[in-house]
Amino acid sequence: MKLRLFLFLLPCLASAVLHAQNFEVARISDPDGYTNIRTAPNAQSEVAGKLLKDEFFYCERGTGDWWKVSSYGTEGYVHRSRIQLFRDLPDSAKEPVFRSNFQQYAQLTEKFNRAYDRYNEREKRWKNREDSVKYAETRSEKEKFHETRYAILLGELPGYFCRTKDAAIIKLLFELEIEDSGSASETPDFALGECYICQPDALLQALAAFPRETRSGLCATVAFGLGNLSSHFDQEENDPAFKRLSKRLEDAAKAP
Structure with missing residues (x-):
């Protein structure tokens, strides 16, 4: 049975830490079906990864237009116009x-x-x-x-x-x-x-x-x-x- 026991505990603990650090659950709102994660809070910086439609991630609200995000081991920034906070849904x-x-x-x-x-x-x-x-x-x-x-x-x-x-x-x-x-x-x-x-x-x-x-x-x-x-x-x-x-x-x- 050992092969069936996924070692999810460390990722789950990491998620719990993020949840406790004012990170909120969100998903993308982009007609293209994906949004790039940037290494810095601007559109000219390198692409660190992608967020796909229907995936969820953690984000930290910022005072500017670019919010910090974390998804599946990738961290970076996404423009706030592409982020839909889960808590805002009815x-x-x-x-x-x-x-x-x-x-x-x-x-x-x-x-x-x-x-x-x-x-x-x-x-x-x-x-x-x-x-x-x-x-x-x-x-x-x-x-x-x-x-x-x-x-x-x-x-x-x-x-x-x-x-x-x-x-x-x-x-x-x-x-x-x-x-x-x-x-x-x-x-x-x-x-x-x-x-x-x-x-x-x-x-x-x-x-x-x-x-x-x-x-x-x-x-x-x-x-x-x-x-x-x-x-x-x-x-x-x-x-x-x-x-x-x-x-x-x-x-x-x-x-x-």
Whole structure:
């Protein structure tokens, strides 16, 4: 199973740091379908990289026309006229963004899992070279989607869910977590933990749609996220609110 465990933890930690440093989530607004990242805040500087349509990135608002951006290991500047902040979208426009990206990531995960199934775990080798190449391609495709879309959007999910109580989106994320069970990324766990703290009834409603054997594992995922959000509680395990939330998860896991 080691080949299935993506080493996403360092990129996710980097994303969390950016999120905490006044960087905001954004996507491009450009009729050409892409925008250049410049090495300096002007149009004459060298191109450091490209931002593509539907990809998300972090940007830092500036006082001038060029804002600092960070995307998939590339940093530089983009003209503010080409940047659309995700927070400025109404929730009605955010819902299809979450749904579409979660569904696309689920498709990539299924594709990756099929490629991995060609690996001979017993003999620790691929059946043929074509299978090895296919696995590498699907892994790279999934990793880029994770870092430029999925993981970034997960950071925005709790705020959306706290306002909308959209149990359907949470149910979709739970289904994705089941499909992506081999991933080492803890980003979904933390997002679900925050969603649960904010709207426990709505999240438990989404959990109730799953059979008990599946639900118990999903409850453990939420509990892991909850346990790693100590900043929300006083002395964590001794905090009455933390105890109540933990008990409700335990009850949900045991429910018929």
